[in-house]
Amino acid sequence: MPNTELKAEALELFNAKEYEKALELYLYIAGQGDLASLSTVGYFYHNGFGVEQSYAKAIEYYKKASDAGEHSSSYNLGLLYLRGLGVQKNSFKAHEYYLKAAVKGMPQAQFDVALMFEEGEGCDRNYSEAAFWYEEAAKRGNAEAFNNLGVLFKEGTGVEQSYKKAYILFKQSATKGSPEGQFNLGAMYGQGFGCEENQEKALEWCRKASFQGHQKAKDIMYRLQQDGQIVF
Known part of the structure; x- marks a missing residue:
């Protein structure tokens, strides 16, 4: 049976919570040289699916896959180093592994690497x-990346300052469902930064962010309601 069919069968077993059988298949496929399956075996040990949970075993499989160029294993290694799970906490190693996954095109790794560069965590700060x-x-569609890039353009940090670009980026983030993007878009409408001032749209996006639990948006909506300016 081709590996693609075996992987589909293994995934079905996993979804059915037959973890031991799924792991057995993934181990077999990994033995055929499939790097994604090798990383998946690490994931099973990472989370204790069908085996006794072991960060040490997870790291063993992740490293084998990562050394061969498999991106998700590099990302998971970064996560373990960042949190100090099974290894001594090391933000520099975390950044190294996140960057390795980012170069391979993994959106979440690219976002996390950007955040580490912005905050100077595990690396020199570099906006x-x-x-x-x-x-x-x-x-690659990461909603929070649109928002954070928008903040950099709004403030002119690491890029040439541009309210227009910030507005466009916040709008993309907001329409993708990011509460932070929605709040920031509302603020842009409220102040007329990069767009025409529009208090109705400012309120609309603030309300959407509030519904998603954004604390600043909730506080604003509460104050407006208390002042009798809106009916929530």
Whole structure:
């Protein structure tokens, strides 16, 4: 049976919570040289699916896959190093592995690398690099990357300041469902930054962010309601 069919069968077993049988299949497929399955075996040990949970075993499989160029295993190694799970916490190693996955085109890794560059965690702070990786993640649809890149353009940090670009990026983030993007888009409408001032749209996007639990948006909506300016 071809590996693609075996992987489909293994996934069905996993979804049916028959973890031991699924793991047996993934181990077999990994033995045929399938790097994604090798990483998946690490994931089983990482989370204790069908086996006794073991970060040490997870790291063993992740490293084998990562060394061979498999991106999700690199990302998961970064996560373990960042949180100090099964290894001594090391943000520099986390950044190294996240960057390895980011270069391979993994959107979440690109976002996390950007965040680390912006905050100077595990690396020297570099806003230009942060902007670059936020843009890469945004190209692949990451809603929070659109928002964070918008903040950089709004403030002119690591990029040439532009309210217009910030507005466009916040709008893309907001329409993708990011509460932070929705709140920031509302603020742009409220102040007329990068767009025509529109208090109705400002309120609309603030309300949407509030419904998703955004605390600042909730506070604003509460104050407006208390002042009798809106009916929530």
